[in-house]
Amino acid sequence: MNMTFAGVAVAALIAGSTASAQDVIGYITKSATNAGWMMINQGAADAAEEEGVNLVSVGPAFQGDLSSQLEVFENLVAQGAAAIAVAPVDSAGIAPAVNDAMGAGIPVVAIDTGVAGAEVTSFVATDNYAVAKVQGAVAATLVEDGQPIIYVTGNQAQSTGQERRNGFVESFSAARPNSEILEVPTEWNSQEAQEGVEAILNSRQDVAMVANAWDGGTMGAKAALENLGFSAGDVKLVGFDGAGDAIAAMDEGWVHANTAQMLYQMGYQGIKAASAAARGEDVSARIDTGFFLVTPMTSGTYKAMVGIE
Numbered sequence: 001m002n003m004t005f006a007g008v009a010v011a012a013l014i015a016g017s018t019a020s021a022q023d024v025i026g027y028i029t030k031s032a033t034n035a036g037w038m039m040i041n042q043g044a045a046d047a048a049e050e051e052g053v054n055l056v057s058v059g060p061a062f063q064g065d066l067s068s069q070l071e072v073f074e075n076l077v078a079q080g081a082a083a084i085a086v087a088p089v090d091s092a093g094i095a096p097a098v099n100d101a102m103g104a105g106i107p108v109v110a111i112d113t114g115v116a117g118a119e120v121t122s123f124v125a126t127d128n129y130a131v132a133k134v135q136g137a138v139a140a141t142l143v144e145d146g147q148p149i150i151y152v153t154g155n156q157a158q159s160t161g162q163e164r165r166n167g168f169v170e171s172f173s174a175a176r177p178n179s180e181i182l183e184v185p186t187e188w189n190s191q192e193a194q195e196g197v198e199a200i201l202n203s204r205q206d207v208a209m210v211a212n213a214w215d216g217g218t219m220g221a222k223a224a225l226e227n228l229g230f231s232a233g234d235v236k237l238v239g240f241d242g243a244g245d246a247i248a249a250m251d252e253g254w255v256h257a258n259t260a261q262m263l264y265q266m267g268y269q270g271i272k273a274a275s276a277a278a279r280g281e282d283v284s285a286r287i288d289t290g291f292f293l294v295t296p297m298t299s300g301t302y303k304a305m306v307g308i309e
Contacts, residue, residue, distance in 0.1 A: 025274050026076040027057040028069055028086040030112070030188075035243040036215055036263050039306075040112065043267030044085070051275040053082070064155060064187045066090045073097035076106075082278035083107040083121075085270050091116040091159040107277035111270035114159040121277045124270040124287040126261045128160050131291045132167025132213075132240070135259040138293065139168070139211050139238045140175035142256055147208035148180040150200055152221060154213035155187040164213045164240060172211075182207070186217060193220030194227075201228055207235060215241035215258070222254050242294055244308045250299055258294040260302060265289040 027044055031037040041057065048055035058072045066089050076084050077100055084101055086108065088094040095117035101108050107121040114123050143149060151168060154161030169181060182204070184196030197210055201224065210221040218239035225235055232253035239246045242260020249255045266289050273283045294302045303309070 023054050024076075024079070024081045025051075025053045025055050025271060025278065026072070026081045026084040026086075027055050027271065027274075028072050028076075028084065029057060029059050030087045030089055031063075032057075032059045034188075034216055035219075035245045036241045036261075039243065039263035040087075040267035043264035043269075044111075044271045045267075047268045047271035047275070051272065053271075053275050053278070055271065056081070060089060063189055064089045064157075066093045069094060070097050073101060077101050077104050081106060083109065083274040085109040085111055085274045086115075087112045088115055088158065089113075089155070090157045093157070094118075107274065107283075109270050109274040109277065109283075111266055112160060116159060122270075122273045122283045122285055122287060124266055124273055124289060125160075126266070126291055127288050128163035129167040131259050131261070132164040133171040134291070134293065135164075135211065135238060135240055135257070136168040136171030136173075137175060138257045138259070139209060140172050142236050142238070143176065143179065143208045145176045146178040147176075148182060148204065148206055149209040149211060150182045150184060150197055150207055150221070152184045152193045152197065152210065152212040152217035153186060154217070156185070157187075161188075161213060168211060168213070184217075186213075188214060188216060190216040190220035190223075193217040194224045197221045197224035198227060201225075201235075209236040209238060211238040213240055215239045215243035215246040218243075218246045218255060218258070219249070222249055225254075242292065242302065242306070247294060247299055247303060247308055250294065250296060256295070260292045260294045260306075262289045262291065262306075264306060 060068045098118040110120045110123045112125050153165050186192040212218040237255045239258035276283050
């Protein structure tokens with residue numbers, strides 16, 4: 001699988017391919033280094049191999065870089081790619097490029113994060129709002145009503161971040177109405193999560209739990225706790241993603257629950273849908289890849305299911 005981080009390189013990747021542009025599936029991802037996204041990207045690569053298509057994968061130059069995603073779209077459309085799969089860094093910001101591609105007859109599949117203001121061929125993702133409500137309900141069982149918690153958000157410019165925050169807050173607050181939720185805003189940046197959690201814990205001695213919108217936040221929160229001298233279990237951690245490093249932290253006693261997305265399946269089913277659409281086949285407008293509630297009791301089952309050792 002080709003991977004580059006500069007949008008201007010897309011034309012060169014296609015030109016250097018042994019396949020024609022009509023065999024190219026463009027895959028515009030959010031990250032190549034985040035543990036969760038590595039699982040998604042592997043699923044995409046495996047699907048492309050099975051489908052016999054040339055997957056041109058491009059990531060943003062930096063976290064949340066909308067301009068590079070827009071540039072990639074422009075290049076893929078100009079080169080006549082057969083289909084484009086995208087994980088938007090900005091749900092509304094990506095819409096004009098999606099409209100241009102769809103208008104040019106190029107199917108677009110959104111992976112992980114939806115598009116606001118444009119129709120896509122298919123949206124392949126977890127039902128983030130529903131799963132976040134499960135996360136909030138489970139988190140509520142880990143603390144007493146009245147105990148304050150921290151919630152580390154994801155990017156609120158993305159539907160993914162909005163839905164996870166809203167689902168968690170609604171569900172947790174319904175079960176623990178007297179518990180204060182102290183929010184740490186991030187743009188899916190682990191360092192922002194770590195620094196924000198440390199800042200609150202330095203000023204508050206009563207925080208019972210840190211819940212996170214994604215597992216980069218979970219690991220940032222864990223690093224904050226370690227830096228401040230906490231031991232595993234002193235402050236409960238709740239994750240969202242099921243990334244391998246967070247599940248390892250669960251086995252070490254740090255993480256107490258994790259609503260795991262089927263990360264591999266998002267990439268796999270996304271590229272399967274894009275390949276089918278490129279062939280002119282009908283694909284479902286919404287593909288829900290599901291989730292798995294990971295706890296210390298179920299982590300072994302989850303690891304065997306997704307191939308984590």
